Amino acid sequence: MTELTILMPCLNEAETLETCIVKAMDYLKRSDVDGEVLIADNGSTDGSQDIAKRLGARVVDVPVKGYGAALGAGIAAAKGKFVIMGDSDDSYDFSNLDPFVEELRKGADLVMGNRFRGGIEKDAMPPLHRYLGNPVLSAVGRVFYRTPVGDFHCGLRGFSREAILGLHLNTPGMEFASEMVIRATLFGLDIREVPTTLKPDGRSRPPHLRSWRDGWLHLKLLLTFAPYWLFYYPGLIMFWTGLISFCALMMGPVVIGGVTFDVGTMILSSALLLTGFQMVCFYALSRIFAVRFNLLPTSDRFERLRKKITVDNACIAGGILLFIAFIATLSGIFSWGATGFGDMDASSIVRAASMAVVSASLGLQFITTGFLSSMLQQQIRPDPS
Known part of the structure; x- marks a missing residue:
């Protein structure tokens, strides 16, 4: 040779x-x-x-x-x-x-x-x-x-x-x-x-x-070829930044150094939270796809994560979040009803509305990610011809 x-x-x-x-x-x-x-x-x-x-x-x-x-x-x-x-x-x-x-x-x-x-x-x-x-x-x-x-x-x-x-x-x-x-x-x-x-x-x-x-x-x-850097790390930073600030602001306005952060910041926090979570989901799905088609190698850590992303687990997590969204929606409706369903100050209902929107969005993303993950991992039968 x-x-x-x-x-x-x-x-x-x-x-x-x-x-x-x-x-x-x-x-x-x-x-x-x-x-x-x-x-x-x-x-x-x-x-x-x-x-x-x-x-x-x-x-x-x-x-x-x-x-x-x-x-x-x-x-x-x-x-x-x-x-x-x-x-x-x-x-x-x-x-x-x-x-x-x-x-x-x-x-x-x-x-x-x-x-x-x-x-x-x-x-x-x-x-x-x-x-x-x-x-x-x-x-x-x-x-x-x-x-x-x-x-x-x-x-x-x-x-x-x-x-x-x-x-x-x-x-x-x-x-x-x-x-x-x-x-x-x-x-x-x-x-x-x-x-x-x-x-x-x-x-x-x-x-x-x-x-x-x-x-x-x-x-x-x-x-x-770097889904960690493209999706995972930026997504984690956005998710945790949004989650921590969102939870803090759910309790009421937060004052830092004489500056008051209230519902406007909470809306931004919810956007960070949802976008970050979606990017983490993109990471998991893109990695599953890339490993399956031999574009990227797998790892023990990723295999453990992949096994947890099942339709059952996704539906359970998503169902819990959708239930929280339902309760938050009812809370907002009751608050509105207490005023005779008339005009009310937005700050008195925006927290319940934000919780409903964020929980519902996260719940649906959990469920859809689980189903799409399952679809990507389906076995392809060889063509009998």
Whole structure:
């Protein structure tokens, strides 16, 4: 079996492709590695395919547009046990791949290059990317996923082909780079990092990367695979803030530092409480969905939570809250009746009304979340045909 595939995505890279292939071929020959150079061509019209074939590289045509689509097809077509991927714009040094190969041979599943440790030449990375985009997105990734990767978007990286195929990566655009790191971390792959260098690319045309668009795609992906940070933690903060303040204000106005908080604040508290609870429900449902379809791994803690989210438990909790809402409604009606059902001061009934609205809303959310959770966990029978 071939040990190494050096994979380069390509879309009209005739200016620099030859240089990259020659460096990669020289590396394979010099290091005595049994390998191949594979070009995943994304529809070039400048003769890039002919250049690659002339130099002895293998070309796979990828009709689906996008950086991720090209790399996904290239990884699937690779013959090597290991794959090292890098851009074909001559910004990465394909003649110095020894650090990647050494770590892969030692058992690493994913070896990331780190340009901040290895060196970034002048004008090799726009200031917006170097000082804001890449550091911020990489920091978000490390906080959200506790990954050891310091340069999330380095285009030069090596990996076990079998391990990465097992992640079923499917994003077609530039966010493919983040998806690989995120899912490798979530599924417990052995990730290591080595210094690498970056120099200005050799093309005369602008790069395919679009800073704000692609940055937003990366951030969306970071949030999509982190339901804790997207739903759970913000939801908990809102829920408990709303619940504590709502319960305090149910007893009457609260004075803090000479400032009086009354029914207006209680209405805001009820909104925080309900929104926070809904976000926590979104977390549970999204996690159930993601685990079922192998988008996220499960855990013992989550499995215990999942087993508690049953239709029976949800209906019991929801029924209790709906009963409280009914009692609060009756209380408000009696208070109104005591005035002969005429005009009355809003402050005298708003607390009972707020309790009725909040309890009824929470009760219905409990019940609907339980049923939707049950629906998401239903077994799918195989098609008999």
